[in-house]
Amino acid sequence: MSDRKTTDEIGPLLGPADVRELAAALGVRPTKQRGQNFVIDANTVRRIVRTAQVRPDDVVVEVGPGLGSLTLALLEVADRVTAVEIDDVLAAALPGTVAARLPERADRFALVHSDALHVTELPGPAPTALVANLPYNVAVPVLLHMLERFPTIERTLVMVQAEVADRLAAGPGNKVYGVPSVKANWYAEVKRAGAIGRNVFWPAPNVESGLVSLVRRAEPLPSRVSREEVFAVVDAAFAQRRKTLRAALAGWAGSAAAAEAALVAAGVSPQARGESLTIESFIAIAENKVPAADAADQEPTR
Template sequence: MSGDVRLLGPGDIRSLAEAFDVVPTKKRGQNFVIDANTVRRIVRAAGVGEDDVVLEIGPGLGSLTLALLDQVRHVVAVEVDERLAGALPGTVETFAPSRVADLDVLHADALQVTELPGPAPTALVANLPYNISVPVLLHFFELVPSIERGLVMVQSEVADRLAAGPGSRTYGVPSLKSAWYADVRPAGRVGRNVFWPAPNVDSGLVAWTRREPPAGADRKRVFAVVDAAFAQRRKTLRAALAGIAGGADRSEAALVAAGVSPQERGEQLDLAAFVRIAAALDVAAPEATDTGR
């Protein structure tokens, strides 16, 4: 868009890290992207453009931030590392001088954020820290309903779980909870050599488009049922849901009322089935199902 954006290469990343006295830490999941083609690919796959306001979680040294600023209207970046948060505007001033005013940086733990600076985001694009990727994604799905679409880079195993469908061995809690908010789809793989330091695992891209949640359903109750169903995957739903239903007989009655076999297991059911089960449990044991995340 601006014509003056220069993306970061391996030498730039190491120079910036040295200048800011930053040593990547596993605790914060810091693996910085050093390949300009990879951040271009992420922005392209995210489908964002000049009208978008993009929320970026964990911008780090600014590789993806710069690629976003080259294509979108505004970036709101949330960074937990105080040094990185403080340094990012200066990096943008150096590598994309005409776009400095189009960046807002919030120094905060992403999971503790309750309000964002700047215009309302229309998309979320991020290289998420592997250790908290699913909680962060779900948090911002709930917090920022203006987000219409997005793409994240996560550990490949997590990418598989987020995009999995019923019957898959990777289908579970992340699959169902993300499906509450959006249609999620795999968007490719990323090798280890594009990071510094290189992680011990491969990465995957996951894209999504926002959709309306199931009509008339209570998210907390549905999520409580999902959590219980997958707490011990080998259990039948009759046994797995006994704790929140007030006993196995009551869970069986609720499952039958929802049109689900009590001998079924959670990995075989789609979100609509869990919505029906939660509604039936509201009738069977309303006091037992109001404590979900």
């Protein structure tokens, strides 16, 4: 049975046969190195757009558009779409795909040929939403970079490996709560937004996929120290997650005594572990870092 769907069924979107034909014409074979798995199901990309609550006035940035499956679905709804693509062949082909399949919206599309981790500015109006099937091998670094670099992004919906989705959305006390969970929570309220089956991809990945929704905080979390200072505490706490915070933060603070002084001042038990702390607790610890030389005087009497 043919996997080609009619134009009436999927409109300008790409079906399985379209994706394979485009790939063949371009000589493209998805690579594990770049985490490429192309979405071949029109219903899935429209579901992603609905779940992302893309509005007609949104300026959407998409990372890793590939052959354009999600790009076209976004362009059907959003005011503008800017796609960031690292692959030379895919970047060169995508504007032509948009012009051929959605010509009336082609002037609303922009392409940035770059590694998303190196993108510091985007053409046109500031983005209001990030919607992407992120390359699985760099999903978390790309997500955090985009949220940091583009504070106008209010809403994000990303498709990532299910295990990564669980980590991003996990709360304190969860066994998969860790660095991605805390850092994402610095920027936004994070939650799982659904699962995606393997059969909507070509090639089908060896792992399950999930959707993660991030809604940026209306006001940044109150902090007297920088994001970098807070993230340094987070990194140290989870680098040795089985250790107590007194031990895990010794290198960050300069000594175990200095770590304990900061923890006590922040209202956190020195015997706690990073997996039990909220982002607010990590901020408090960073705010109360003391010089190692002063910590001995502050060490509690045992």
